[in-house]
Amino acid sequence: MPDVSGTGPEESFLAAYNPADHPPFAVTADLALLAVERGELFVLTRRRASHPFEGRLGLPSGFLGETESAGEAAERIAREKTGLGTSVAVEQLKTYTAPDRDPRMRVVSVAHVGIAATMNARLPKVVADGQTQWTRCADLKGAEMAFDHAEILEDAIERIASRMEFTLVAARFLPEAFTLSQIRMVYAAVWGVDLDPGNFQRKILASGTLEETGERYLASGGRGAPAKVYRPRVTGDPLRPAFLSPPLRRA
Amino acid sequence: MPDVSGTGPEESFLAAYNPADHPPFAVTADLALLAVERGELFVLTRRRASHPFEGRLGLPSGFLGETESAGEAAERIAREKTGLGTSVAVEQLKTYTAPDRDPRMRVVSVAHVGIAATMNARLPKVVADGQTQWTRCADLKGAEMAFDHAEILEDAIERIASRMEFTLVAARFLPEAFTLSQIRMVYAAVWGVDLDPGNFQRKILASGTLEETGERYLASGGRGAPAKVYRPRVTGDPLRPAFLSPPLRRA
DNA sequence: TAAATAGTGTCTCTCAGACAATATCTT
């Protein structure tokens, strides 16, 4: 009969735990920061300058500080790599723990997804370190990335794509106010489909998550009628996007 | 201008990383193992025998082995604590990283959800260590649990509840073959709602994920007509439950 | 026979998607 003392394996382990006795785990936060420009989806990447995977593209990443949660670390990384302010909202995605995912040592990575708002139809500025850049997600399909970052990116896009069915997260890709064709292009970019402008408009307005600003704006740049400008209807928490009811389902 | 060398913070960190120099992170896999008996949802718990949270209920948990992924560790824990065979399928849920979640040291917990199949309408056997037991989830609502395990449990139930809308995961709570009222009671237990028997039957059969075995079985124990027995229609991967099309949406 | 469960049928309402039609604006 095991455990006669009534003390389980993890309790006795921790009671006797001596840090120096065990090979440590390193814990990082990785970040897939997404943005949309001209109907195309981009992700923030860093080209690796050293071993391992030298020369390949990877996602920004960093170790957790001693008093920092993984989410806080991911937000810090987003701030450090972009010209965005303090308000980069990131969401935890999944944790990658394969023992050999980093050839140097055991590294557990808590991956996050974030969305960067496009202002004036331009991708946000990134630090000029010669490594950090926005990369078209379409160009990364099937491409070799560092570590398991290709898998993380794929999971990240799928997470946001599915969140967009039920919430207004898509608005995070845009400035505070935007036209319906702008947000429709965000949906189209992330889902990789074309959307009927009429049906899209009827559905997203029916969800009651948007309100008119009273202004009009010619988002298309060229011809056509200027469209009404909308903003998300404020719900209690500005970080949590409004809930779409009925949802905007993918096909 | 930072990083003139072109070497980013994480690369230089890892290159210079010396395990003994840094306070290590411990990484555990926690498991919320769910089961349904007589229309009620249960979770596998362990009553803590020592500090911290002595006397409180917690979820089974264990450290990752050196060559073990978090998912493998969670499956190992499920096997060790129950009389179930090797085929306990678990899914990663979320990682909990608050710096003070364990008062003794920095512990990052990769939480998992699992489902245990109820055979002969009885919960699976658990190891007789005097600590491990099945606990009614309804009794844990608002109860004090060890660490952040109450939050993990809540997230776990929500995850399974939402998976059940689009897949046949509900069948994992049951033996290989079952009646429609049995699987309806799984839905009712996890979702916490009553379901119209007629509508449920029409919808789940329309999804095309079940096939008749040709047998009949009186699941209710007492009166009533014996119901047809069904089994999941096999799709390629036996671990991945069939996809419900159209889905069975919650209200 | 009464009661409980299994299974089917019907009706209504909502919503999705296809697509036509009109309005508005720039070149």
Next chain:
DNA sequence: AAGATATTGTCTGAGAGACACTATTTA
């Protein structure tokens, strides 16, 4: 005026939920 975009309207079919009704079996 021509062309592009914005916006509204119409039609059809699928599905959800409410609920009535029949069939089958045991107490």
